[in-house]
Amino acid sequence: MTDVVMPQMGESIVEGTLTKWLKKAGDHVERDEPLFEISTDKVDTEIPSPAAGTLREVLVEEGKTVGINTVVARIDEAGGNGAGAAAPAAKPAAAPPPQPAQAQAPAPPAPAAEAAPPPAVQAPSPGPPPQAPAPAPDSERAEPAGPLSPLVRKMARENNIDLSQVKGTGAGGRITKQDLEAHVAQQQAPRAPSPAPPAQKPAAAPTPPAQAPPAYVPPAAPSSAKVRVEPMSTMRQKIAEHMVMSQRTSAHVTTIHRVDMTNVAKVRDRQKADFQTRYGLSLTYLPFVVRATVEALRTYPIVNASIEGTNILYYNEINIGIAVALENGLIVPVIRTADEKNVLGLQRAIVDLAARARSRQLKPDEVQGGTFSITNFGSYGSMMATPVINQPQVAILGVGAVTKEPVVIADAIAIRSMCYISLTFDHRLIDGALADQFTAKVKSVLESWSEEVL
């Protein structure tokens, strides 16, 4: 008898679920013929039979999870084990296609085996199954010399890893490839697991589409019969509600700074064509403004916050809402973790969110969770405006159109690309001095732009 065990599927796997028996007790199996299937961690594996013979006992039923090396079945080798003569035809495992009949074929050898228990007693110690699933030593472990395998050395070299910083989990604390991979992954995704909860907060609070130029409130309809009545769309009602709620909630104050965009304009003009060919995106001013705003939010975290009762909630993530005008309304999709994106990533996000906003393909969570908003009224030619805060945020930045203007620089008149940026802030939380420092920071990042965008 040969024991069939739950095979070792790798260092990290300690158990497996037996999902399916491909043979049933009494069936004849050839050596290497698929015998059962196991499932470990999204991997389904067919396990070949370690021996030819009759599947005598099935010890683990389908659906059960057992540790590796647990005996799951026994195969009666029907005269295999060198015992010789006993059962003839069944043995030459490779050659004859197994007798098709299921329970009948093994009949001859079966009684033989049952009748002769001694061999069965001899056999049960046969150790690991001979073929495939043998717990072959990992190559890294097998390597005797030196504490590091060449693979590990190479990986460390290529990824510039200081091996003294890596914790080994292999045999005797050796550093394995997985350790390095984990180390690399950890370094590459440093901010990824940043606590979500704070960012979730605003999501929980009502964050309907918001802000933009103050709504025009129509006076009572004239009594003339020349009136067409049309119900407001749901979106219109929500916007109306939100605008008034925001005006009632926050102490709105707006400050306006003039920004020299000439540096940004130069970068943009230089890279626009390449950017288009390489990424299929046109390069606008907006991602530069978002990038500069992210810098300022990092410097003045109180602008990336909310008021809750008498508490200030500081957000650990910078999720920037971008106001997108729709045919009959507006919506503010959110660029999540905008601080982790460069100009390219921001431009992609802006184009994508705007396109999907217009085709109504945004998902609910894409318009929630914003911690600050930007509105680009300059794209419609506005020079400056005083937007309404997108609750529960505490400020919103507006960007005017970039135009060439005569500007006095060092007592000479120069032609520069200029625009106005306005910050509407909630004076309950933010005072004028801080608002101006914040806006000046946005301005200075834009004016001294140095980051490559390709």
Add this chain to the structure above:
Amino acid sequence: MGYGEAFERQRALVEQRKRAEIPDQFLIVEHPPTITMGRNGHMENLLAREEVLERAGVAFHHTDRGGDITYHGPGQIVGYPILDLREWKRDVGAYVRAIEQVIIHALSDFGLAGERVHGMTGVWVDGAKVAAIGVHISRWVTSHGFALNVSTDLSYFQYIVPCGLVKRVTSMAALGVMARRQEVIERLVVHFGRVFDFEMAGELVYD
């Protein structure tokens, strides 16, 4: 390429690979809208009846990979590595982690921070699943593999509870990255080579 056709091609390659007639392979394909059910799948995770799927133009297949139910469709990069793990590590756990690592590296090239979620398989960004993994192994030769949502129309996931998880599904596009398919494939191939190279004797083929 239709799911059935891709499945047959994989099967043929797996047989050849088992006989050591070919080196390791890495197939990259895109499927028309298809829902597949793994061996350990639960039909209750299919939320629409088959005739509803048919009307929506979605094919349905039972298949022999690990994992529960999932969706394949346009805008998704489906990778099928056919590797003989005996020439790698003989470790299915390490294999799945390595596939995840390839995807995590590729995502980071596009500014996305992919993560593993403890106790689960796949790659996640901000708690939403961007890539799914399901593998079949026969005599240490792998088939099936991963599906990375690049610009997948996520609305198709309404028909299923992906892999039995009541978690959000996302795509690179939904995360703000409008990468072109070919760009992403190139990065995946580069990282696949890096993550597997030393042990992997074969060359990378994608079609």
